[in-house]
Amino acid sequence: MTKYIPIPKDCIPQELQNEIIQLLLDTVEPEVYPGLEFDKYVFHRIISIDSRDNFGNTDNPGRSGGTGKKIESLSVSLSKGIDITQPAMAIVGKSLKDGFNRRRDLIDLGYNFWVFAVYKPDESTRTEYQKDDEDAINDLRLGANPDNGKKPHTFNDFVYMGVEKVRKGSVPKDHDEIKKWMNSIRHNFTQQNVGQIASSIIKNINRAGNLESFDRKNAEKYLKKHSPDSVLLNTKGSERPLRLMEQIMEHFVSTGETLNIALFSTEASNHQELDAERQATIERLEYLDKLCMDYAFAKMKSCNQSYDIVGAIPQKIFSNKPRQSGLVSVK
Numbered sequence: 603m604t605k606y607i608p609i610p611k612d613c614i615p616q617e618l619q620n621e622i623i624q625l626l627l628d629t630v631e632p633e634v635y636p637g638l639e640f641d642k643y644v645f646h647r648i649i650s651i652d653s654r655d656n657f658g659n660t661d662n663p664g665r666s667g668g669t670g671k672k673i674e675s676l677s678v679s680l681s682k683g684i685d686i687t688q689p690a691m692a693i694v695g696k697s698l699k700d701g702f703n704r705r706r707d708l709i710d711l712g713y714n715f716w717v718f719a720v721y722k723p724d725e726s727t728r729t730e731y732q733k734d735d736e737d738a739i740n741d742l743r744l745g746a747n748p749d750n751g752k753k754p755h756t757f758n759d760f761v762y763m764g765v766e767k768v769r770k771g772s773v774p775k776d777h778d779e780i781k782k783w784m785n786s787i788r789h790n791f792t793q794q795n796v797g798q799i800a801s802s803i804i805k806n807i808n809r810a811g812n813l814e815s816f817d818r819k820n821a822e823k824y825l826k827k828h829s830p831d832s833v834l835l836n837t838k839g840s841e842r843p844l845r846l847m848e849q850i851m852e853h854f855v856s857t858g859e860t861l862n863i864a865l866f867s868t869e870a871s872n873h874q875e876l877d878a879e880r881q882a883t884i885e886r887l888e889y890l891d892k893l894c895m896d897y898a899f900a901k902m903k904s905c906n907q908s909y910d911i912v913g914a915i916p917q918k919i920f921s922n923k924p925r926q927s928g929l930v931s932v933k
Contacts, residue, residue: 605629608683611712619645622717625686632719633689633700635745636786637738639724643690645717648708651691653698677707690719692742694735699742731783733772740767745787757799758817760784760791764803775807808871821866832862837879838869843886850887851894863887 607622623643632640691701698705708716723735732738744763764780767773773783780800809815821834836842853861870876913929
C-alpha cells in the first residue's frame, strides 16, 4: 500500500512539512539499526546532504558495486511525491547513510527539499561486531532492504565488507563468527549462502600478501589494457572450461583462427592452489578438445543420431497429457 503526498519542487511550506512528518510518525515505524538510534524526521535541502564517504567516494561504500544503474520505476514513484508508508532516507548529521539512489534521482527530477530520518550513534545498542560508529553505519548500509530503489545487497558486498571488518578486528577471523556477524544484519541469503560467503571472506584474507586479488570486472579491465585480443577464463571450477569450449568451437569454425585465452582465479588463496587450478583448467580444456574430435569422428563413422529428445516432464497445469512413459511430447 502506498500513500503519496505531492510536494512542491522549489519550496515546501512549514505547515506541509509538519503534516508530512506527523503522517510518517503515525504511519511507519522507523527502521531499527543496531548501534544507531532514530532521532527525528527533518526536511533538508537535498544537495546539502553529503553522499561522500571519508575518501570522497560518492557511491555507497557498504556496497562493492556502488549504487547501481538508475531504476526507472524509482523515478516514477518519486515523481508522485513522498510515500508516507515507507521509511525515509537515513542520515547521521548531514551525511547520507541509506538512500543513495533516491538522492540521485530526486536531484535529477528537480526536487530541492525532501524529508530524511535522522539517526544518532547509540553505543548501548551496538552488536558485538561493532567496535565503533563506523561499524554500525557500515552495517546499516549493507543491510538496507532491497526495495524502494535501494540496490539489493550481493554476495560480493558481504565479502567486501566482511574482509574489511576482519582486518579491522571488528569480526574475528573465524568461519562461525563471520556467519554470526552476517546474521546480525538483515539479508536475503540462505544459510548455505552465508557459509559460502564466510569461506570467501577467509579466502580473500588469506590471499592478501600471497596473490593479487582480481574479480571478473577488474580482470577484464586489466586484460583490455594488456591483451585485448584474449578472452578470460576463471580457473575456479571445472564447468567454466566447458562453457568456454562452445565459444572456442564457434570462433574456430567461423575464422579458422586460434582463440587466445587468459587465465585468472577468484578462488585460490595461495601459490599452490593457483598453480593447481591452472593445471586442472588446462587439462580440462585439452580433454574437451579431444572429446570433440572423438565425437566428430564417431559421428561421421556411424552416421547415427547421437541423441534423441524423448519428451519432457509435464509442467503445464491442466494442459499436460503424459504418455505412457510419463513424459509429454515436445514435437
